[in-house]
Amino acid sequence: MSETTTATASATAAHGASIELENLTKRYPGSQQPAVDNVSMEIKAGETVIFVGPSGCGKSTTLKMINRLIEPTGGRIRIDGEDVTDIDPVKLRRKVGYAIQSAGLFPHMTVAQNIALVPKMIGWPKARIRSRVEELLDLVGLDAGEFHGRYPRQLSGGQQQRVGVARALAADPPVLLMDEPFGAVDPITRDHLQDELIRLQHELHKTIVFVTHDFDEAIKLGDRIAVLRERSHIAQFDTPEAILTNPADDFVSGFVGAGAALKRLNLTRVRDVEMREYPTVTVETPLQEIFTVIRASGTNEILLLDKRRRPYKWLRRGDLMRARGSLARAGTLVHDTVTRDATLRDALEAVLTDNAGRVAVTGxxxxxxxxxxxxxxxxxxxxxxxxxxxxxxEAQHELEEARAQQTHFEQEGSGGVTKA
Structure with a gap:
């Protein structure tokens, strides 16, 4: 995609919209209790809000009422101040992106056709749709030339989820709803998809409402987290840091679990800490020059990059001596990397699985x-x-001061009664 197209797309991109839920309720026929009971919440434009709670608590039902995939029984939904409970639900869904678990791609359509679905429905010109498909594939890290004509069955689970997110963003909606979108992929792919979503949000500033049952995922992704009880009653709606350090009650503490300090590693990104400068060479660097780099660096190890400057192998001085002049047999392949948007917890896990105690950071x-x-x-x-x-x-000091003050008031009151 050209720089001009990218600049134009950035200039015309729709940022997030505020969402207000007012006394939102859902009752199913024949059920004694409502599935969602009188939920009120304000979500700011451009923030990522995570719904987390036990299975069956109503978090997905609440999410689906925002775009009226499930019709509310009562209450109001406002997006940027507009009451959407009275407008055509089909038109609403075209304005609200929606991504689900296992991507939900149409198997008989190519990647490009899946992404183009909503823009085509709302009448975009073919040239604009074609440009948008290429832009979005680039945005989610898939090569347009390679993936444009593929079918979902030809993609890995992680690639399908990337296409699912691209499809949800196709018409540039201000709001993106995500219902456990990464729940069906393996842990490593899931971490990478989470990092990708964080990167996308830094660029796009959409309003994202995201459902998960994984509290660690909620901490990693959310600007604020809504911890939901049964019937979507809000136990606590606050920042990840506030919930970790000051859970509202035992129910919320149960979600936080043990090791709150370690969980806080999910609040800090790799980009926020100082990275080490490491000596590097590429596969095209002559062997003699590699020896020179190792000697000059004062270290026993350097990082070999491939032709696209991606981490390829860790090379030690002894590896090169034993390899007898061939890089093909030298060094240890780089198995794990983390991105700048990965959390320190992700980085710690990668470092702990590495015998040398380090991990390469990639763009x-x-x-x-x-x-x-x-x-x-x-x-x-x-x-x-x-x-x-x-x-x-600090909390203990404030508590002791409050108790001392309370004791002082009680003593003064008691003394007054005695004198009377």
Missing amino acids: RRGEYIGVVDMETLMNSVHELLEADRFEAM
């Missing part, structure tokens, strides 16, 4: 950016633990 195209190591991550953990201790001491 949008997989290109090498830097390295984070165990020392950097442990310093971050210690800082979080110190912050927790300080907050606990």
Whole structure:
């Protein structure tokens, strides 16, 4: 896609819209209790709000009422101040992006046809649709030339989910609803998809409402989290940090679970910590020059990059000596990388599975950016633990002051009664 097209697309992109739920209720015939009971909530334009709660609590039902895939029994829904409970639901759904688990792609349509579905329905010109499909494939990290004509069965689970997100964004809606979109993929792919969504949101600033049962995913993705009880009653609606450090009650504490300080690693991104500069060479670098780089670096290891500057192998001095002049037999393949948008928890997991205690950081195209190591991550953990201790001491101090003040008032009151 040309720079002009990208600039034009960025200039005309629709940002997020506010969402208001007012006394939203859903009753199914024959059921004694409502599935969703009198839910009120305000979601700011451009923020990512996560609905998390136990199975059957009504979180998906609440989500689907926003675009009226499920019709509310009572209450109001306003998007950017417009009451959508009285407008045509089909038109509403064309203005609200929707992504679900297992992507939900039409198997008889190509990737391009799946993405183009809504723009075609609302009458976009063919040239605009074609440009939008290419733009979105690029946006979600898929090569348009390679994936344009493929069918869903020819894609991996992660690729299908990327196409599903692209389809949801096709008509550039201000609101994106996501119902456990990454629940059916393996953990590694899921982490990468989460990172991709974070990156996309940094670029697009949509209003995202996301349903999950995974509290760690909620912490990683959400600007705010709504912890829901039965019938979508809100137990706590706050920032991830506030919920981790000050859960409203035992129900919310159950979701937080043990290790709140470690869970807070999900609040810090790799881009927020200092990365190590690591000596690098490419597969095209002459062998003698590689030896020179290792000697000059003062380290025993360098990182070999492929022709597209993606991490390929870790090379040690001894590996090169034993390889007898051939890079093909030298070094250890790079199995794990993390992106700049990955959390420190993701990075810690990658580092712990690596014998040398480090992981390469990559950019949008997989290109090498830097390295984070165990020392950097442990310093971050210690800082979080110190912050927790300080907050606990502050809270204890405030509690003791409040108790002392209460005792003082009680003594004054008691003394007054005695004198009377």
